[in-house]
Amino acid sequence: MRGPPCFRLDFLLPVRVDVPLILQFIRELADYENALHEVEATEESLQATLSFPDTPPKRGSVYTALVSPPPSPADPAPIPVGMALFFYNYSTWRAAPGIYLEDLYVQPKARGNGYGFLLLRFLAAQVLQVNGRRLEWSVLKWNEPSIQFYQKVGAKPMDEWMKMMVEGDALGELSGGSV
Structure with a gap:
């Protein structure tokens, strides 16, 4: 390891020139999860849906954190090696906000x-x-x-909950066509 990793200064809201790298990370993660064929994201769709410093936060804002190796004389501006895509959510039982981590990805060469x-x-x-x-x-x-890594940082499985999703035609039917 070259020293402790550090966050880029623009980690919370990457600039628009970071979109190709974010899309690359999304594709690499999907490939790892054997779901590359399901990725519909494009640079254009990410430009339209991610939050950037030049766009005010809006309902459904999605944020990105990028992590890079520390700068060095040989590499004064290292390229990010990982990302977290996340958004704010809310717990009614706790009457408190939180964060939902949509994707966490670190390139294989940088893991560990x-x-x-x-x-x-x-x-x-x-x-x-x-x-x-x-x-x-x-x-x-x-x-x-990943499960072992998450448990090491204190995460616990929520065995009593099942993740549910409605998409595609079923989403259109559920909306009753009221879009």
Whole structure:
């Protein structure tokens, strides 16, 4: 390890030139999860839906944190090696905000160096900054390395809950065509 990783100064809201890298990370994560064929995201759709410093926060704002190796004389502006895509949510039972981590990804060559931990630490700090009470996410049941990593940082499985989703034609039917 070249030293402790550090966050880029623009980690909370990456600039628009970061979109190709964010899309690359999304595709690499989907490939790891054997779901590359399901990725519909494009640079254009990410430009339209992610939050950036030049766009005010809006309902459904999605934020991105990027993590990079520390600068060095040989590499004064290192390229990010990982990201977290997240949004703010709310717990009615706790009457408190929180964060839902949509995706956490660190490139394979950079794993084991603390980047994933730093991204989670950053998100935990963001939760506490808004007087939030929880940071939550989903993990595929077969992804044992990630499950072990998450348990090491204090995460607990929520066995009593099942994730549900409505999409595609079923979403249109559920809306009753009232869009």
